[in-house]
Amino acid sequence: MTSAVLRDLLAAGPAAIDGGLASELEARGHDLTGTLWSARLLRDDPAAIRDVHASYFSSGATVGISASYQASRPGFERNGSTAEEADRMLALSVALVREARDTAASSGATQPMLVAASVGPYGATLHDGSEYRGRYGVAHEDLVAFHRERLDVLVAASPDLLAVETVPDLDEARAVIEALQAYDVPAWLSFSCADDATTCAGQPIEDAAELVAAAPTLDAIGINCTKPEHLGGLVARVRAAQPGLPIVVYPNAGRVWDGAASVWLGDGTDLLPRPAVTSWFDAGVSLVGGCCGLGPAAIADVAGVAAART
Secondary structure, three states: OOOHHHHHHHHOOOEEOOOOOHHHHHHOOOOOOOOOHHHHHHHHOHHHHHHHHHHHHHOOOOEEEOOOOOOOHHHHHHOOOOHHHHHHHHHHHHHHHHHHHHHHHHOOOOOOOEEEEEEOOHHHHHOOOHHHOOOOOOOHHHHHHHHHHHHHHHHHOOOOEEEEEEEOOHHHHHHHHHHHOOOOOOEEEEEOEOOOOEEOOOOEHHHHHHHHHOOOOOOEEEEEOOOHHHHHHHHHHHHHHOOOOOEEEEOOOOOEEEOOOOEEEOOOOOOOOHHHHHHHHHOOOOEEOOOOOOOHHHHHHHHHHHHHOO
16 A cells, blocks of 8 residues: 555545544443543454444545554553454454445445554553643653554554544654654654644644654644644644645544543534534645544534535
């Protein structure tokens, strides 16, 4: 698989990608309490994960992102699994998206449908909200080793692309970029942001865009699990700093994550405002989707906006 697959999708114009996985599983009645979060169902109920992926493809998503966000050897080992079992479940996460794509295609979905392996941040495996703070106090070489261990397994599962996501700071971004040098797989790198100008760790989004633009292993910058109202400013800053850099956005529903209680707090939205989605596409965003709290209905709505523009 060459990077042309992702680059062609990015260049083709407005399109939808998938929405929140864990929040949709919870909406369907699954209990995700515990440190493994949605990754627990890779062991206990993989069909439930496959069904959510299929629902997003059937809603018009062009990219399905795997349930490997919070999956890691240390996380599974803390919950009684061996390293070999952890690797099997990481590989399974990619296979489930592929199965869901085949299901959606057999049901009549005709849009491009790519399989993305989620590469979540180190902080996600701590299950304490660290992915919304960053600056873990972990040495650079340890972060590189952490990501490379998972990437070895995920890349071997043959995804179409890697969705490196919810990265809170440039420190971890640099570690991921170094780890990615060992592989030839299309990838985007997506940041979690605190406001309309900075990453969750407080660095200017322009610095993040410069880092991504200079990385030969990356095809696009993303902004995800960020409040929708912040995206306009963030996209404008990225576009001004790096005019030719493709952009992917998938905000959350607008709530705030309480890492200690493992719950989303506050009011949010079930659908992204159409004027906002239109404005993001107008600003040159290639792909729009949803993160925590935004389900298949939200993605179908985004796909409708995208289709109206092509």
